[in-house]
Amino acid sequence: xxxxxxxxxxxxxxxxxxxxxxxxxxxxxxxxxxxxxxxxxxxxxxxxxxxxxxxxxxxxxxxxxxxxxxxxxxxxxxxxxxxxxxxxxxxxxxxxxxxxxxxxxxxxxxxxxxxxxxxxxxxxxxxxxxxxxxxxxxxxxxxxxxxxxxxxxxxxxxxxxxxxxxxxxxxxxxxxxxxxxxxxxxxxxxxxxxxxxxxxxxxxxxxxxxxxxxxxxxxxxxxxxxxxxxxxxxxxxxxxxxxxxxxxxxxxxxxxxxxxxxxxxxxxxxxxxxxxxxxxxxxxxxxxxxxxxxx
Amino acid sequence: xxxxxxxxxxxxxxxxxxxxxxxxxxxxxxxxxxxxxxxxxxxxxxxxxxxxxxxxxxxxxxxxxxxxxxxxxxxxxxxxxxxxxxxxxxxxxxxxxxxxxxxxxxxxxxxxxxxxxxxxxxxxxxxxxxxxxxxxxxxxxxxxxxxxxxxxxxxxxxxxxxxxxxxxxxxxxxxxxxxxxxxxxxxxxxxxxxxxxxxxxxxxxxxxxxxxxxxxxxxxxxxxxxxxxxxxxxxxxxxxxxxxxxxxxxxxxxxxxxxxxxxxxxxxxxxxxxxxxxxxxxxxxxxxxxxxxxx
Numbered sequence: 001x002x003x004x005x006x007x008x009x010x011x012x013x014x015x016x017x018x019x020x021x022x023x024x025x026x027x028x029x030x031x032x033x034x035x036x037x038x039x040x041x042x043x044x045x046x047x048x049x050x051x052x053x054x055x056x057x058x059x060x061x062x063x064x065x066x067x068x069x070x071x072x073x074x075x076x077x078x079x080x081x082x083x084x085x086x087x088x089x090x091x092x093x094x095x096x097x098x099x100x101x102x103x104x105x106x107x108x109x110x111x112x113x114x115x116x117x118x119x120x121x122x123x124x125x126x127x128x129x130x131x132x133x134x135x136x137x138x139x140x141x142x143x144x145x146x147x148x149x150x151x152x153x154x155x156x157x158x159x160x161x162x163x164x165x166x167x168x169x170x171x172x173x174x175x176x177x178x179x180x181x182x183x184x185x186x187x188x189x190x191x192x193x194x195x196x197x198x199x200x201x202x203x204x205x206x207x208x209x210x211x212x213x214x215x216x217x218x219x220x221x222x223x224x225x226x227x228x229x230x231x232x233x234x235x236x237x238x239x240x241x242x243x244x245x246x247x248x249x250x251x252x253x254x255x256x257x258x259x260x261x262x263x264x265x266x267x268x269x270x271x272x273x274x275x276x277x278x279x280x281x282x283x284x285x286x287x288x289x290x291x292x293x294x295x
Numbered sequence: 296x297x298x299x300x301x302x303x304x305x306x307x308x309x310x311x312x313x314x315x316x317x318x319x320x321x322x323x324x325x326x327x328x329x330x331x332x333x334x335x336x337x338x339x340x341x342x343x344x345x346x347x348x349x350x351x352x353x354x355x356x357x358x359x360x361x362x363x364x365x366x367x368x369x370x371x372x373x374x375x376x377x378x379x380x381x382x383x384x385x386x387x388x389x390x391x392x393x394x395x396x397x398x399x400x401x402x403x404x405x406x407x408x409x410x411x412x413x414x415x416x417x418x419x420x421x422x423x424x425x426x427x428x429x430x431x432x433x434x435x436x437x438x439x440x441x442x443x444x445x446x447x448x449x450x451x452x453x454x455x456x457x458x459x460x461x462x463x464x465x466x467x468x469x470x471x472x473x474x475x476x477x478x479x480x481x482x483x484x485x486x487x488x489x490x491x492x493x494x495x496x497x498x499x500x501x502x503x504x505x506x507x508x509x510x511x512x513x514x515x516x517x518x519x520x521x522x523x524x525x526x527x528x529x530x531x532x533x534x535x536x537x538x539x540x541x542x543x544x545x546x547x548x549x550x551x552x553x554x555x556x557x558x559x560x561x562x563x564x565x566x567x568x569x570x571x572x573x574x575x576x577x578x579x580x581x582x583x584x585x586x587x588x589x590x
Binding site for chain 1: 474
């Protein structure tokens with residue numbers, strides 16, 4: 001018999017994910033802070049709960065997909081009266097690894113499992129069911145979560161115990177922004193040398209200098225295309241998690257800290273909605289030169 | 296009729312490159328500051344010149360492969376009495392783009408062409424004839440250089456006018472070291488979070504966080520393997536060129552500057568001969584934690 005799923009958080013990501021659970025034949029109950037967001041899913045066959053506690057009482061597995069650490073803490077507190085032994089919570093939000101470990105320990109006292117499973121792949125991936133999940137949790141909880149995650153994920157990578165999924169997602173974010181810092185500095189240097197930027201990217205992409213960011217975002221920089229794959233505002237929320245987790249673990253993150261401050265300067269210019277590759281604009285401002293293709 | 300080639304600089308790279316010119320049937324004359332280095336090539340069929348000027352008088356094309364900017368300037372001054380209109384110099388050293396543009400202009404006054412063609416691929420690539428050249432120069436000079444470079448290069452990428460090859464090589468070096476800075480910071484953060492480092496690298500390598508350095512050097516870091524693909528001492532020589540070129544062009548290079556200083560601290564510990572991925576050791580020292588696999 002298939003598990004009954006509760007889904008909390010029907011934002012740009014959650015709505016697509018919950019829709020895919022329905023498509024896969026799961027019995028789904030939804031709750032959202034803004035109730036209007038539940039309508040389309042109820043039309044598609046979902047039940048609607050009046051509160052997180054109500055939802056908890058009606059299902060076996062609860063999936064969370066909210067914005068940030070305080071939202072997960074808040075909704076979990078509301079959910080608690082409805083939880084009972086043997087249930088499982090799968091948190092698909094990207095939040096603090098430390099708070100995740102605390103929530104896991106708290107739930108374990110009541111016999112409720114907690115799997116952290118931050119996802120990436122954007123709203124298109126949520127709708128298409130092709131997200132990538134990086135998962136932390138104890139083995140039997142993760143095994144139980146897999147078929148649920150499988151409804152909206154293409155790849156599910158179990159990296160370690162409770163909190164490891166969140167921590168690994170933050171490692172991913174460190175790599176994304178620091179690589180973009182290097183790409184930005186390299187492109188601005190190249191512009192300062194009068195190089196043809198397309199030829200330069202082509203010449204260096206294939207070897208030890210190569211990266212996903214250089215190959216995919218480098219040409220967008222040169223082209224002046226700033227639509228977000230992942231916006232600066234969302235990136236900042238994740239970098240704040242990195243800085244906080246690094247501080248708690250007493251690990252310096254010099255390059256990531258620098259990127260956070262540079263993004264801050266771009267947010268002040270109203271560029272928070274631009275893609276994270278617009279980091280180059282902060283470097284360009286410092287250099288007084290743009291790394292754009294001549295037109 | 297094939298061009299007569301002069302080759303100056305029979306170090307760890309040049310010896311292999313000159314050998315491949317002989318193998319390809321070129322008429323090769325060699326000169327080296329340390330004369331003993333010419334012996335193996337003379338046995339293999341090369342002629343030996345008594346001075347750079349002698350060499351210049353006996354050939355059509357001169358290939359330079361020496362250590363640094365002052366060496367190229369010095370050997371070019373010695374070469375000048377032997378140069379005549381219609382000759383071509385191909386500089387395979389990695390040196391200053393600005394000085395390269397000056398040398399090109401000076402040679403052009405006498406009707407001598409100058410192509411900058413820094414190579415990468417290591418001594419193994421020099422011997423195997425599989426180096427990669429990033430080339431700057433005017434079209435007809437580069438066309439003339441191609442069959443010569445083809446004797447020891449697998450790929451020849453013409454990126455722009457005089458100095459563009461050197462400038463693009465420096466862009467490559469910026470990308471290599473800044474990407475490794477991010478990889479180092481990410482791995483140390485991951486260690487601080489108690490993550491399994493192999494699982495972490497696997498989980499994040501395939502997407503937007505991915506890079507050649509993460510894929511190839513990340514596992515070496517975790518494994519504690521420090522043999523150089525490219526040593527810290529050689530990297531510092533190239534970063535010094537980056538910092539000098541950036542200063543002349545009035546372009547800030549914050550991340551590269553930071554890496555240069557971190558490598559300096561490793562050189563003080565006697566680690567200049569380790570691979571450039573040993574950058575992680577500077578980050579580890581700051582963090583008080585190592586990003587190594589448990590054994």
